[in-house]
Amino acid sequence: MDKKELKTMRSSFQKLDERRIEILHDPRIHSLMEKVSKIRKDSIDNMEELLEISKIKFQDNGIEFTYAETAEDARNIIYQLVKGYSIIAKSKSNTVGEIGLSQFLKEKDIDIVETDLGDRIVQLNYKDQRPAHPIGPALHLNIDKIAEIIHDTLGVEVEAEPRAIMELIKQDVLKELELCSVGITGANSVAAEDGSLIIVHNEGNISLLSMMDTHIIVVGIDKLVPTIEDAISVVKLETAYATGTYLPSYMNIISGPSKTADIEKRLLKDMYGAKKVIVVMIDNGRSKALKECLWCIGCGSCIVACPVYNAVGNEFGFRGYLGGRGTAISKFLESDESSYNNGLFMCTLCGLCTLECPVSTPTSDIIEKLRFSVQKSGFYPKIHTQISENIKKEGSPFKKE
Ligand code: SF4
Structure with a gap:
């Protein structure tokens, strides 16, 4: 990061701190904090057991379960799922970044379109595509710089004004999404006993990706918790600390592919949403990590x-x-x-x-x-x-x- 970017990042952090101050003093958040600390510590202590339970529950729910021991295994599993496509869509995911999937697929001539606004800006910034914050990846780039990046990579002039930039990127991403039928996302928390995954977002992009023919969810084994109630508690706390709001705009709970039983209660697959939901559960060194290093909720x-x-x-x-x-x-x-x-x-x-x-x-x-x-x-x-x-x-x- 250069001096300007560091300055913009610090000023963004300050705004975030101001936004969070009230909520972080709320006694409800304090009790949620105690609850979630216990959930995370117990879950990491029982990670192997939760993994076995989740495998059975996902399969019961019609979700395909795959397990990747290493980053390379994960890349190969995903490649087998997406080869034959020239473009796929993705949402913000540290786990996908961890395994270097975008670069790997690019080398195989498969483009990935980032759908999160901040991630898309960082993706367009070809000189340095590293994020500055897990929830606000582009918070180190000031508005003039973002307009310049858009001009340099998309070849269009845009006014250095937030709404103008948002609209332009939104239209650009929507156009690319018309070409995609595979969506890759991460998950914020995974409920092993329910075979469900929670993905939080504010932009609505995850909902678009979960409606594609195939929805691939890439997630580390450290995200496992026992129940859906536990998973909701985790993401509520993450949201409060990451953004200063009590809830995100959306919490997608994925518990299976799209289906209906509206005709004589007969089960029919492939209604509006994904025909296939595939979980790629990744170890990649987590089972050998210091336990306390895995408590993190990613805020x-x-x-x-x-x-x-x-x-x-x-x-x-x-x-x-x-x-x-x-x-x-x-x-x-x-x-x-x-x-x-x-x-x-x-x-x-x-x-x-x-x-x-x-x-x-x-x-x-x-x-x-x-x-x-x-x-x-x-x-x-x-x-x-x-x-x-x-x-x-x-x-x-x-x-x-
Ligand atoms: S102890 Fe934590 S806050 Fe202090 S320098 Fe190290 S990482 Fe940063």
Whole structure:
């Protein structure tokens, strides 16, 4: 991120903080926080069991269940499902970003159209397609910059005015969607015992994607919770912390493909919605991750509070998983080296992210543990060796002239 983008990001964070202040002091949100913390901790402790239950329940509900051990497995499963199409549609999803699906499919000549406004802007920004916030991916781009990106990539002049930009992108995406019959989304929470997935959104784009012939839902095993009531509690808390509102405009609960029994109670498939719903459940290192690293509900509050993220932006993090928790999880999703390169040693261990986290993820403790293990593989700032040698030899961290 350049200086201008960092400035815009900080100003967007400030607006978000102002919007959230009232709701975060509401006693209802406090009790929801306690409830969800317990749900998330218990669910991560029982992740394997929930996975087995969900597999059976999805199949009972007519949802095809697939399991991917690695990111590569996930890409290949999805490719088998979409090969033969030249364009497919997608909504915002950190899990899809994690497995590098867009680039992979592009190399196979399959275009992905981003349907979320912020994601579409970031996608058009070919110079740097990294998001700045899990819910507001383009909040680091000011309006003049967005107008410039649109001019450069779509070749049209647009007034630097929010509604004009929104209308232009909306029409552009709708035109592309006419060519798509496969929609790929993530899910915010998954109810194992009900075989249901919840996807929250404000724009209505998920509803469009879930009406396509095939709806593919890509989700990590860490999103599993026992029941639909638990899943709703999780997404309500996520919404409050991420946007400062009590509820999103839409919560799509997907529990099967489209069907009707309106004629003599005979079951008929393929009414208006998806003919096929396919879940791609991804492990990709999660089952070996530190449990507390998986409590996250994806609200992005940690990065708003983080002094390092505010100073350097999305250099500190891994793809859509931003800030300290993002660098930490990248050790498990990718490697020690990835975690080191994503800023494991940039964290100040101040603990502000834990104070702001609705489920109290102990990010600084996690980072301390991971630094200890990652340095054993040779990934640590080499200047530390020099400092330690100076202390041993000179009794001071500084080298004598
Ligand atoms: S502990 Fe690290 S990740 Fe958390 S707010 Fe402080 S600097 Fe950021």
